[in-house]
Amino acid sequence: MTDKQTTDVGDVSESRRNVPIKQESKRHHHVPQLYLKRWCDKHNKLYEFRRFIKNTEVKSHPKSTKHTGFAWNCYDLDGLSSVFPTLGKTHLEDSFFKSIDQSADRSLILLNNLEIPSSNEDRSSFAVFLISLVVRNPWFFKSMRSEFNGSDFKKLVSESSVVNRTLEFSHLPAKENCLDSACALFFEEIIVNKNIVDNIINCHWELACDENARLLTSDAPVWWSGFGDNDSDFFAMLSISPSLSLIIGNSARTVDIVKNSRSLFKQYNDNICKQAFEMVYSNNQKQTRFIENRLGIFGEYFGLSNYKFMEFFDAHRCGEYPSPIDERLVNMRSYLHEVSDVDSVK
Helix, strand or coil: CCCCCCCCCCCHHHHCCCCCCCCCCCEEECCCHHHHHHHCCCCCCEEEEECCCCCCCCEEEEECHHHCCEEECCCCCCCHHHHCCCCCCCHHHHHHHHHHHHHHHHHHHHHHCCCCCCCHHHHHHHHHHHHHHHHCCHHHHHHHHHCCCHHHHHHHHHHHCCHHHHCCHHHCCCHHHHHHHHHHHHHHHHHCCHHHHHHHHCCEEEEEECCCCCCCEECCCEEEECCCCCCCCCEEEEEEECCEEEEEECCHHHHHHHHCCCCHHHHHHHHHHHCCCCEEEECCCCCHHHHHCCCCCCHHHCCHHHHHHHHHHHHHCCCCCCCHHHHHHHHHHHHHHHHHHHHHHC
């Protein structure tokens, strides 16, 4: 990158306001199907590796992308429509993540054709997709929900926004509904924060090819190492297919050092197997022993990518752009005023 690019992420409240939902999903895929399909064989199957019971052997099964990498109803937010009437309880799965995945598909195709995305739109959509791969898992979501209650929601919007100063919080519904609204707001704040996206799209991006096609992936597929500050190098790595990976670093020098490591692909596989929550994926069964010696064994790695990314998020979330919370609150304030006007006419 020579000239600084600016993020091309649209207004969250506008882009997700009126997305029609024909049927609410029950399978909520935290590992996107369009990502996993690159590990599939001619029968559209890939190998899923899981350790169902602690201290037992890892089992491998051929699976279609539809039947793996999901949890039942894990992103349901029953109280969301009480605060944001245009959003259904499956908004995160059926609208938010669906939009992110579809927008990133072009960038994934470019990468598979050994072409680095260059336009603001393509880099921005893939940066958002990359962030979503870090935090869109049931374990992170459950942990986040446990931190919220009604008062936390009010504190969140009052401390993080300017537009809310004219909001009257007595309009807000009961505590449990505020909890669901807080989850949706915070998820958007994390994944579509334009300052974070802007930071990533202006990093140095390079592809690294593995001629032996041995790259794995998992339900925690992003390897975060270091943070972008004045004293240390930062890079993130993601396998795009069994033979291709993307390295994003804060400088060309950093990416070159990573790319030229003789054990790069082994290190990547090692990290994403150790930090996996439940599932590791491959296009064959040749690395079963490698996976079994790592999956679910190293407790200090559990959720490590989430932890590292949230430190990155805290360091870079504030900047030139307003947060998605501001955008959503503008939409909510408009709705509350409309309701107030209708009530006054009655």
